[in-house]
Amino acid sequence: MKSNTDFIFLLLQLKHLQILSNKTEKPFSNNEGANLPLVIVNPKSAAGSTESRWAQIASDLRAHFGAFQVAFTKKSGDGIELAKRAAENGRKFIIACGGDGTINEVANGILESEKDIELGILPSGTGGDFRRTLNMPSAAREAAKGLREGATKTIDVGKVTFLNHQNRQISRYFLNVSSFGLSAAINERVKAKNSFGWLPFDAIRGRAKFAFSTLQEVLDSEFTTVRVKIDDADEKLLNTINFCVANSRYFGGGMKIAPDAKLDDGFFDVVNIGDIKTAKILLNAYKLYNGSHLELEEVKSTLARRIEVLAAKANQTIFIETDGELPGKLPAVYEIVPKALKVRVPKVN
Numbered sequence: 001m002k003s004n005t006d007f008i009f010l011l012l013q014l015k016h017l018q019i020l021s022n023k024t025e026k027p028f029s030n031n032e033g034a035n036l037p038l039v040i041v042n043p044k045s046a047a048g049s050t051e052s053r054w055a056q057i058a059s060d061l062r063a064h065f066g067a068f069q070v071a072f073t074k075k076s077g078d079g080i081e082l083a084k085r086a087a088e089n090g091r092k093f094i095i096a097c098g099g100d101g102t103i104n105e106v107a108n109g110i111l112e113s114e115k116d117i118e119l120g121i122l123p124s125g126t127g128g129d130f131r132r133t134l135n136m137p138s139a140a141r142e143a144a145k146g147l148r149e150g151a152t153k154t155i156d157v158g159k160v161t162f163l164n165h166q167n168r169q170i171s172r173y174f175l176n177v178s179s180f181g182l183s184a185a186i187n188e189r190v191k192a193k194n195s196f197g198w199l200p201f202d203a204i205r206g207r208a209k210f211a212f213s214t215l216q217e218v219l220d221s222e223f224t225t226v227r228v229k230i231d232d233a234d235e236k237l238l239n240t241i242n243f244c245v246a247n248s249r250y251f252g253g254g255m256k257i258a259p260d261a262k263l264d265d266g267f268f269d270v271v272n273i274g275d276i277k278t279a280k281i282l283l284n285a286y287k288l289y290n291g292s293h294l295e296l297e298e299v300k301s302t303l304a305r306r307i308e309v310l311a312a313k314a315n316q317t318i319f320i321e322t323d324g325e326l327p328g329k330l331p332a333v334y335e336i337v338p339k340a341l342k343v344r345v346p347k348v349n
Contacts, residue, residue, distance in 0.1 A: 034090035039070045039122065040082050040106050042098030050098060050124045057097065057124065057140045064144035068095070073102070083109025087117045093344075094118070095147065099125015100176055104323035107341060111157065111173050118342040120147050126253065127324050130176045133248040133263065134345050146346035155263040157340045158247045162320055162332040170328070175341070177251040177258070178322040178334065180309075181224055181242035182273070223275040225312040226330070230270065230304045237312060241281075242273040245307055245334045251324075252288075258301070259291030266338040267303040274298040307334040 043051035096106035246258035310331035
């Protein structure tokens, strides 16, 4: 009896959910179903648990949001191509299901299409930093309600031009934070290891991975010297443990690096953690989570529309991270793009 019930439930799911593979070109090319929201899912997000939890996530989304289509990414960069193609074929609402990297890819696809498309967030990742700024719930059921009942907000995005790993200059949009120094090393360590798979919840696993990786990197940290030009000011040398260009407030799995950042003010919040001793970092680490680290004398912040950065030493390689991914290295130019993207956000009660 149980097997028959399961089979009927599966048929009902397949009836209501039009499941597409990213290998299936026809639904996108002929505009079929373009009036339905498209959910782009990264099954590898949240250390692969999104794939195993997808049936329940989809059920919650259908029950509390409504009908939709879905496409799954297979490799890095798929989110960009799927979103861009869907936007160019008339899709009006595209939802990213995954972590900050997945959201970044889907946003880049929308922005590259130059179409008037709204982005939605269905969180299922390790860090979950952008959804914190949006106040989007982490649970799929509550996030689905937020998508259904939410409001449209037009936000700024960041654009960074840098050298990729093949030494080719490229540009990439970001919604959250781009940085270099300690944060890039931490992200590399987080992605390299999965030592906390035994923990029960994605949010706990994500925070534990970031916290442990942060501790390991802090113990080995040394400041780096870079050349920085902010807006029309003169270029200057700057010592940094971590340099952040923030469009949103959080990074690193919940660190409130830019507590005053606003998504629609037309400015980056630039935060530099200067030459600070390891012991002081450890004693004040909690301040990164409540935003009070700006009180430290080694931490400086400013508003900016354009930032140019390069290594002080010609032969030095400094990697950057952008929305939790590691796309390349300095030199980099950061530019704010005001009012560039529509995003569905939960309504404030």
